Amino acid sequence: MPARPLRPCKHRGCGALVAGGKTYCETHAGEEVGWKPDSVRGNRHARGYGARWEKLRAMVLLRDGGICRCVECRKLGRVRVATEVDHVTPKSQGGTDDPQNLSAINHDCHKAKTARERRRGAVGARSPSGS
Known part of the structure; x- marks a missing residue:
């Protein structure tokens, strides 16, 4: 079986090539989130994201006017x-599913926030007063 071709590192602007199933070079390996499969962490319903969550989610999106309320967007005045x-x-x-602990967020902002929290072990996560 032939070896996989080398692919560029996913870090923006990095020209390094990586082998195998890797997506980042050794320099940028810390940027990989490394999600666990559902067989390890449980499916969405087992983790509490069933019908009740969908109703709560719709309520929070409506409450926040469908606008991203992340810290960065609010700080930059970005809509x-x-x-x-x-x-x-x-x-x-x-954290809980209490509406005060929930805020509407853009997909890209959510990915970036989650990656930052995973890299630092969620130390220093935002307080409920921030978004």
């Missing part, structure tokens, strides 16, 4: 359409 709902204090850090 982006929110398509997702974020736990201000992550559930892994004791």
